[in-house]
Amino acid sequence: MNRSDFIKSGVLLGGTFLMNKESKADTQFKQSGSPFNLDYAPHEGMFATSAGKDFIDQIKYMHDLGFRSIEDNGMPGRSVEDQKKIGETLAKLGMRMGVFVVPKGGNGANTLAAGKSEHVDIFLKGCRDSIEIAKRVNAKWVTVVPGDYQRNLPIGVQTANVIEALKRGAELLEPHDITMVLEPLSDTPDLFLRYTDQTYEICKAVGSPSCKILYDAYHQQKNEGNLIPLMDMCWSEIGYIQVGDNPGRREPTTGEINYKNVFKWIKQKGYTGIVGMEHGMSKSGVEGEKALVSAYREVDNF
Structure with missing residues (x-):
């Protein structure tokens, strides 16, 4: 030679x-790409190192890894063309679309607690816009945050204002089989909606299948703890679940929450909905992506 x-x-x-x-x-x-016991939903960017920057390619890669749903809070900001492409891709892969946030669905600037007609009108327009977006991506859940406290009003009056606004939103969404999920948050004490039982009370008062709780275990670990007992008390109104470990808001196994037990309990309750991966990552690049998948395989092994 x-x-x-x-x-x-x-x-x-x-x-x-x-x-x-x-x-x-x-x-x-x-890890063979087999589906998980629960339906975990990554979001854009989690696998960008391996799959590239194109979201469609990322969705296909997520499917290869065993994920069967996605989330995209910013879906309303995408072009109609991109929304349709995402919807078509999910349909071909047999994947579900998780939550996106209702445009201006309630925030500090237009809180529903104030009872002002102009604020409610903005919220209702967001609901109407969400219906059209949901059709393109076959979404069944949309996130609503009622906004901040209106501190010059008694808490009972604020709660009644929120309930009345949500009733009107539910009337729009219910014929389209879309559920708005109310998310109590821990980001700031100015937020009106912060606790699971508070959200449960509001959903019961609205009395519609299109108004349920988005239970984010990260936020509720910070706000109230006692995750499984409180979920159990409010289970009939929980329509969607998100997770992130605390402290740090990164993937399970990086903080204090025993997600293997939490997920096992959720599965035993018969939950067949989506579990949104609403968190960051403890590491960057390919190593971070491997750590992410490994963490979910670990806590899903129950």
Whole structure:
């Protein structure tokens, strides 16, 4: 064998070795790509290092990893064309669309607690816009945050104002089989909606299948703790679940929440909805993506 042939042969052998090595690592990373016990939903960017920046490619890669749903809070900000592409991709892969946030669905600037008609009108327009978006991506859940306290009003009056606004939103959404899920948050004490039982009371008062609780375990661990007992008390009104570990709001196993027990309990309750991965990642790049998948495989192994 002359030198030229030897070099060519060595390159081919080396390339084959690297391909085999990468294939093994990839297989280990994907862990066969089998679906999880619960339906966890990643969001854009979680697998951008491996799948690239295109969201459609990321969705396909998520499917390869075993995920069967996605979330995209910013869906209303995407073009109609992109929304349709995402919807078509999900349909082809047999994946579900998780929550997106109702445009201006209630915030500090237009809180529903104030009882002002102009604030309610903005919220209702957001509901109407959400119906059209939901049709394009086959979404069944939309996130609503009622906004901040209106501190010059008694709490009972504020609560009644929120309930009346949500009743009108539910009337719009119910014929389209869309559920607005109310999310109590921990971001600031100015927020009107902060606790599970408070949200339960409001959903009961609205009395519609289109108004339920979005239970985010990260926020509720910060606000109230006692996760499983409080979920159990309010279970009939919980329509959607999100997670993130605390402290840090990163993937399960990085904080104090025993997510294996929480997920096992949720499964035993018969929950078949989506579990949104509403958190950041403890590491960046491919290593972070591997750690993310590994964490969910670990806590899903019950």
